[in-house]
Amino acid sequence: MADAVMRRNTTQAIVATSLLAIWLVLAAFPFFWTLWGSFKVEADFFSRQSWWNAISGPATMLQTGGHFTLDGYRGAWIQREFWRAALNTGIVTVCVTTISLVFGTLGGYALSRSTRRYTFWILIAALVFRAMPHITLVAGYLLPFFKLNIWGVLPTAIVVLVAINQPFTIWMLHSFFMSIPKDLDESAMVDGCTRFQAFRWVVIPVMWPGVITTGLFSFLLSYNDFAVTAMLLNQDNQTMVPKINSFLGTVQTEGTIMYAVAAVVSATVPLFMLVMFFQRQIVSGLTAGAVKG
């Protein structure tokens, strides 16, 4: 009987492991495939004859004389000025993350320390706002922004993204602040701190893990945004994601689709790095709402 149990356990283990292996291939293979292919020419990456061409790259050898080519990257970054979009993305994400965190820590702290009825309503309103598709709000921005003549510039997009991120940010920070005992700031206030001093000098120093985690998600939300930045920024101020989308319209006809592939890979690399360095925080952030809230 022990034998039968053992055998069943091994089969189960094999099934579980192979399922996991399939998932891992599905999850990761597209990225590595595209990364590798971005150093080839179009005839190889989109080869009609055989997918093996994308790996070995005979056309790349023929056309450029090397196994790998930087043509796609050169075309995207220099010729099509992708660096401008990368710079804009940098400005937008840094500003949005910083402002979101400042507003969010203040608001989240207040919500976690007040026991009154209105905190409930604010949190519920935030939940509803969080559920609203961003593009529905964009429809409401355009006419007023045209009228005020603030359409198309980076500060507008930054302010809008901060506001759109607020519901999420205060929910997450609220749940992190809830895990910090109230006695901490109350004893600081007994010692003569004002509410703000207690917040700034006593609570925030122990909140860093929560702040960093929330910051990562604010960063991701602004970095990954397409709806807002595509509709609110003009051609010169576009960030990376809408820029890549506008690449698509032209590259297909020009036969320079590898520019778009290179741009996509370039925009993916920072996200890769982010997961690599902050994996623990991202995992804890994803579960924060579930476990604590």
Place this chain on the structure above:
Amino acid sequence: MRHRDFAAFIAPSLIAMFLFIVLPVGSIMVQSLFVEHDQVLVTTKNCGPFGCKEETRVDTQATEKLRREEPLGKFNGLGTYFNRAHLAIAQVGQIFSGNHGFGDIVSRLYDLPFYKALSFTLVYTFLVTPLCMVSGFLVALGVNAIPRMIKGPVIFLSLLPYIITPLLGSLILFWMINTDGVIGATLQLIFNDPELSLKASPVLTWVTLIVYGVWHMTPFAFVVFYAGLQTLPRDTIESAMIDGASRWERIRNVVIPHLLPLATFVALILMMDNFRVFEPIVGFSAAANATSLSFAIYNDLNGQTDQLFGSASATSVLTMIGVIILLLPVLVRTWRDFKGRAR
């Protein structure tokens, strides 16, 4: 906390949300009642040697001027909501008064743009959400069983589809399933059909988008369920094992009940995120065969010559009503909990 302190702390956040979420919602509601101006037409009498002709042409200058002076357009009441591009009351009435059975109703409803978008959005939301939860749960069980050493790299790889920008993720997959991409070409080879294209048929496009959705959101469900597995009480599992429960019985009777509260949270977040499905339709260039509510708004706003603000706003209001309906069970439950706690 005193009211004054509370107000001071929450002010920046509330003001931002009021200005850029509450006001725009109001602005959408107002805009949806208006419709773009018609072009100003002038009729002139042209008299030539062969008699007089009446000629109608567009007065571009006057049209421009009118549009500049009243950017909202002219008042249309609820007209936009009921026209063919939205709720299509007249057309729906026709369909229901004379049709050839259920299949006919469905196919004719699907020809109306709003119902086309709505049906895809709902199918996507209610298929992707449970599928993600199942696959996320399976991945979580798998990762939980592997040696500690390789857990880190495995979680790293598993997170990638979730962390990727939706538009870029769908482009990466789109290039692979393209007829000359690796998956597309291989599928042609397997089915021995050089014409096979995932883009061509509506059904295959829907399947592709749903597969993308599951791929993109599974890591989220996985991470939450994996965290839940870490808090599983060891002694319960061990006593179940001593009682002779098989692996499947342990999962069914111990693990799943333990994860149930997390599952509601995951379902809520997944539904909210899936309901706004939009970028994959752009990335997969799928608009011909599948549109969503968000995409319909984007499409109206993105018109190169004239942006249809009235139409986009009406769709936005309808979408928000959809979101509220979707959230209603959660809102009611939270409200009951809150009342219960207050008492």
